[in-house]
Amino acid sequence: MNFEFFFNNLPELTITGLAFGAIYALIALGYTMVYGVLQLINFAHSEVFMYGTFATLWTVIALNAADANGVKLIAILIVALFASMALSALIALALERVAYRRLIERDAPRLIALISAIGASFVLAELMGLRDRIAGWFGLDDDLSEYVGKARINNSMAGTLEKPRFDVGGVSISSIDIIVIVAAVGMMVLLDQFVRRSRLGKGIRATAQDPETASLMGVNPTRTIQVTFLIGGLMAGVAAFLYMLKIDTTKYDVGFLLGVKAFTAAVLGGIGNLRGALLGGLVLGVAENWGQALFGGEWRDVIAFVLLVLILLVRPTGLLGESLGKARA
């Protein structure tokens, strides 16, 4: 164990851990909200995120961000953010419509919906990974080569953004990490307030508590479920954009590992609980970094998951408990 390195670099390890943890947290929201309302794990949510990363990538290519700077670059990035949110939300809504709605309406067992989700996840991932061939069927692969080329892994965004670092009391911090943390936490606070205060948010909470009574009180369950998927998709889109700012590279199966981690974060914080997702994501991100610093990279996931098991042993419903329906939201 390398304690000297760990303590010397604790601030930096913590900040980079928080930044990636914030991305986990934004993705975890999608899992947690759908679970809160439907008691269903939407395993295709990782693909919702993945499509968002490609939306950012395509926007950056289409608007030629590599040659832009200053205000223009910021404008392009804002467009990319909205493109990511839009595409992710669209995929999330399509998922709800195609993979879930009929199953839910007919009261199919949850296990069936779970299999449907896993199937949808593979289909979405491979559609992205094979898009060069799909474009080829229409003879478009040459015209669209910038967008469909490098179908499996795409690094085209690398080097587009400068990532200045600054020193605070001898600690070197990346500006991107700060942007990611601030943006993610900001979005979470907004969403928390939305679910607590707005009419739609009340509907979501009511449906989570008791769908039948909620619909007797005039809450449209189908609409509520749609809104839940929509919000999960929008947040995944933000996560995807921030992820691309930080990492630059995406691939057709990028959602897989991140999805597992985000799902873990949701369970860690208490699945069904919005604030739990935030806390779970941040704790997981920091735990991974600290674990790697102390024990080496091969232990990164071991530390994170041992932590998960330990916390669940003491608090079986996660750090903050399961409670989308409760007034605390």
Add this chain to the structure above:
Amino acid sequence: MRRNKVVGLGAVVLTLGLSLTACGTTEDGDGGSDAACDLKLAFFGPETGPAAGLGKPIIQGMQLAVDQYNDDADCDVEMVKFDSQGSPDEAPSLATEVAGDESIVGVVGPAFSGEGAAAGPIFAEAGVPTITPSGTNPGLSTNGWDTFHRALGNDATQGPAAAKYIKDTLKAASVFVIDDASEYGAGLAGIVEKDLGGAVKGTDTIQAGQTDFSTTATKVNDAKPDAVFFGGYYAEATILIGQLRDNGYEGKFVVADGVKDPAYLDAKDAAEGTIITCPCIPDTDPAVAEFAADYEAEFSEAPGTYAAEAYDAANVFLDGIESGIDNREDLLAFVNDYDEKGITKQLKFDETGEPADVHVYAYTVKGGAIVPESEIK
């Protein structure tokens, strides 16, 4: 309680999902024809998947050899492709499929070390001669598989060459070694680490598929090495070097053949100056000039990494078929006794299947291209 059950169930199904990766297999119609005319050679390696970029030149190099043979032959040899996606999980079932088709007399591959380790016992059992044009883990030849052959130097020669380059040419006094925990990457990094001895100031391991290397970057910054060696593939290397440079690392970056792929250049400025070692012959070498010209005419691109080695490997089999061999057993004996000049080197295998003649070359990334620098002697 109900909720907890659903979560538990979810976890189980998720785990299942992890292990059930989509599996595309190739059906080859009838097996076991006796006519020498129906012989097939198989390519075994990634045609799709995250490392597909490394598979393509191997496929094309082999294709060129087979096409050239077929131009003059009475009976065409068919080339069949078994797409493992480079994954050790897919390899055993595909290898069983190869073994079951008696008309497949030889295999060019498995392309990667991990899948080679997984598929090797099956090929050995079925007696299918294999020549890998790219799998460099030294352990592959130590399993007593009579069927295993390698058309290039292994990491036990590449590793010391990389270490020698770091010591003698870069004159690095302190080195940080990173590996990707794969059969190939960890093996190579281990050899480099051992060879550099006291110069190694720190090590770290990343996971294939990981994208956030901030802790590794912090470790590198803390150690302040003159050079970083990374044992692994280009998918991670591309992201890793970007994050190391963003974090302010300014020293040398040394990698091995798994990174020698045009996709690595997507790291743009961050990739500049990277040293890549490779037991693969540069396409500018006079020995492969004719091959390079033919290859470019056929595929309208310069031969990629291991295209020439795959061409050589396929030609060993094709020489055997030309001499009238029509079964695996005879072809295996033929390959074991082979001693001819290939385009990349003198092709002769010792009893473990290692090549008798080995060269390692250094390449650098300069002006957005991977250019050969020199042979490491």
